[in-house]
Amino acid sequence: MKKFILTGxxxxxxxxxxxxxxxxDEARIARTFEALYAAGTDSARSAVNQTLRSxxxxxxxxxxxxxxxxxxxxxxxxxxxxxxxxRIISWNYRQDNGTYGYEAFILRKHKGKILVKNLSSNEGxxxxxxxxxxxxxxxxSLYYNIFAIKGTYYLLGYxxxxxxxxxxxxxxxxxxxxxxxxxxxLFADGKKNRMRKxxxxxxxxxxxxxxxxxxxxxxxxxxxxxxxxxxxLYQYYGPxxxxxxxxxxxxxxxxxxxxxxxxxxx
Numbered sequence: 283m284k285k286f287i288l289t290g291x292x293x294x295x296x297x298x299x300x301x302x303x304x305x306x307d308e309a310r311i312a313r314t315f316e317a318l319y320a321a322g323t324d325s326a327r328s329a330v331n332q333t334l335r336s337x338x339x340x341x342x343x344x345x346x347x348x349x350x351x352x353x354x355x356x357x358x359x360x361x362x363x364x365x366x367x368x369r370i371i372s373w374n375y376r377q378d379n380g381t382y383g384y385e386a387f388i389l390r391k392h393k394g395k396i397l398v399k400n401l402s403s404n405e406g407x408x409x410x411x412x413x414x415x416x417x418x419x420x421x422x423s424l425y426y427n428i429f430a431i432k433g434t435y436y437l438l439g440y441x442x443x444x445x446x447x448x449x450x451x452x453x454x455x456x457x458x459x460x461x462x463x464x465x466x467x468l469f470a471d472g473k474k475n476r477m478r479k480x481x482x483x484x485x486x487x488x489x490x491x492x493x494x495x496x497x498x499x500x501x502x503x504x505x506x507x508x509x510x511x512x513x514x515l516y517q518y519y520g521p522x523x524x525x526x527x528x529x530x531x532x533x534x535x536x537x538x539x540x541x542x543x544x545x546x547x548x
Contacts, residue, residue, distance in 0.1 A: 304346075304350055307337075307341045308352060308354050308355060309354070310337065311334065311337050311338065311341070311352075311355055312354055312355050312357075314330060314333055314334045314337060315334065315355060315357040315358070315373075317330045318330045318331055318334060318357075318375055319357070319375065323378070324377055324378050327375055327377070327383070328383075328404070331375060331383065331385065334385075335385060335400065335402065338371070338387060339387070339398070339400060342371075342387055342389060342398050343398060345396075347389070347396070347398075348369055348389050348391065348396050352371070357373055358371055358372065358373040359371065359372045359373065359424050359425065359426055361425060361426055361427060361428055362428065363428035363429065363430050363435060364428070364429055364430055365430040366391075367390065367391040367430070368388070368389070368390055368391070368428055368430070368435055368455075369388075369389040370386055370387070370388050370389070370425045370428060370437070371386065371387045371389070372384065372385065372386035372387075372423070372424045372425050373385055373424070374406070374422070374424060374441070374442075377405065380444060380445045381405045381406060381443060381444065382405075382406050382422065382441070382442060382443065383403060383404050383405060383406065383422070384401075384402070384403045384406045384420075384422030384423060384424070384441065385400070385401070385402055385403075386400070386401040386402075386420075386423070386425065387399070387400055387401075388400075388401065388455075388462060390457075397460060399417060399462050400417065401417055401420040401462075402417075402420065403420050403421060403422035405422075406421060406422025406423070406441050406442075406443045407421050407422065407443050408421070408443055408449055408480065408482065409421040409423075409449075409451060409478065409480055410477075410480075411469070411471075411476040411477055411478055411479070411480050412476060412477055413465065413477060414463055414464065414465040414466075414477060415463075415464040415465055416461065416462060416463055416464065417461070417462060420464070421441075422441055422443070423437075423439030423440065423441045423449075423451060423453070424439060424440050424441060425437045425438065425439045425453075426438055426439070426440060427493070429493050431493075431498070431530070432530070434454060434456070434466070434468075435454070435455040435456070436452060436453065436454060436455075436493075436500075437451075437452075437453040437454075437455055438450070438451070438452060438453075438491055439451040439453055442485065444485075445485060446484070446485050446517040447482050447483060447484060447485055447516050447517050447519075448482070448483055448484070448485050448487070448489075449480065449481065449482055450480075450481040450483075450489055450491060451478055451479065451480050451481070452469075452478060452479040452491065452500055452528070453465070453478050454466040454468060454477070454478060464478075465477030465478050468533065468534055468535055469528070469534070469535045470534045470535060470536050470537065475534065479500075479528065479535070481502070481505060482516040482519065483505050483516060483519040483520055483521075484516070484517050484518060484519055484520050485517070486520075487519070487520035487521065488521070489502065489503045489505065489520075489521055490502065490503055490521075491503075494527070497529070498529065498530050499527045499528060499529040499530070499538075500527060500528040500535070501525055501526075501527045501541060501543060502525065502526055502527070502528075503521035503522075503524075503525060503526075504521065504522055504524045504525060504526045504539075504540075505519045505520060505521060505522070506519060506520075506522045507519050508520065524540055525540070525541050525542075525543045526538060526539055526540070526541060527541040
């Protein structure tokens with residue numbers, strides 16, 4: 283009986299120690315985020331961001347990092363896939379010229395281990411729909427949703443790469459061995475296939491993308507210019523109260539115009 287009591291006390295002490303350690307790590311990272319957004323120059327922001335990246339790289343190697351909520355750090359996004367095997371932590375910071383730097387850590391459960399990959403972009407840019415990206419040439423994005431669909435991961439991302447437009451993207455994440463790859467020729471465009479779906483619209487507008495699991499499709503606002511003469515000038519684009527969808531047919535996402543949405547998207 284005494285042995286069981288001692289074992290229980292030891293286990294409880296170990297859990298309390300681990301919890302205290304996580305809280306200390308979380309508080310330190312939160313302070314570094316505060317320093318990042320308080321920095322007054324690009325060089326200062328770059329230095330603080332490098333510290334922040336190093337802190338998270340170390341912390342995320344811990345066994346319980348995949349499930350730790352980081353609830354007290356509101357400056358970074360935390361999102362889990364619907365199959366609970368992929369997690370992404372991401373954040374951005376503004377540069378003096380109006381662009382943004384982006385960081386992301388991708389945590390993947392694989393063969394009983396957690397693999398951690400860092401993506402970094404000093405100056406985010408609009409991704410092309412015909413290019414495969416990786417950790418070395420990442421375009422920069424805040425990923426806010428992850429869907430595992432028929433064995434493939436799809437990411438919903440958001441970025442502001444200038445002061446007049448916003449970007450949203452439906453991205454495909456895969457691996458070549460342990461190296462990640464962004465983009466796959468799954469999006470139909472006539473007889474061609476595109477690597478991702480990219481949306482650009484006014485910085486003043488709001489656009490929604492939702493995954494409709496019941497019908498296996500992505501449903502999103504249709505974007506159009508405020509005047510026909512402004513076609514191609516994306517700073518004047520916004521939702522026009524109609525909807526489009528990408529439906530999976532024979533392993534390709536096919537565009538459907540003017541789809542019926544029973545309940546308006548949030």
